[in-house]
Amino acid sequence: MHEYPITEQIIKICSQHCAEAKADKVVSVSLVVGDYSGCVGESIQMYFDIISEGTPCESAKLKIKRVKPKLKCPACGEFFERAPMSFACPKCGVDGEPTEIGKEFYIEEIEVE
Numbered sequence: 001m002h003e004y005p006i007t008e009q010i011i012k013i014c015s016q017h018c019a020e021a022k023a024d025k026v027v028s029v030s031l032v033v034g035d036y037s038g039c040v041g042e043s044i045q046m047y048f049d050i051i052s053e054g055t056p057c058e059s060a061k062l063k064i065k066r067v068k069p070k071l072k073c074p075a076c077g078e079f080f081e082r083a084p085m086s087f088a089c090p091k092c093g094v095d096g097e098p099t100e101i102g103k104e105f106y107i108e109e110i111e112v113e
Contacts (some may be wrong), residue, residue: 003039007047011057014110018056023112028061030111034104036069056112069102 014026041064070079073089087095
């Protein structure tokens, strides 16, 4: 449910960008959404389709690029996706540490016309 106000803000930002560019409509919006961001891409898509009606974003294509979380090995510096039931680095076997990778949430690109 928290995706609703977030999606409202995305539409507001995109509509503002459209107006500043003196464009008629938003053609596409590219989002980067980490799996650990707390947002569900499918919910954002659903709300975007509903909330964008009557705005410059109506009929715009929403592109969502998912980012999987990664750990960093403190021994060798390798970034890696955690295997099921393991935190071990695939390169050296030392347990990895959490990183910020996978927590991203931002608008990467707004295409207007």
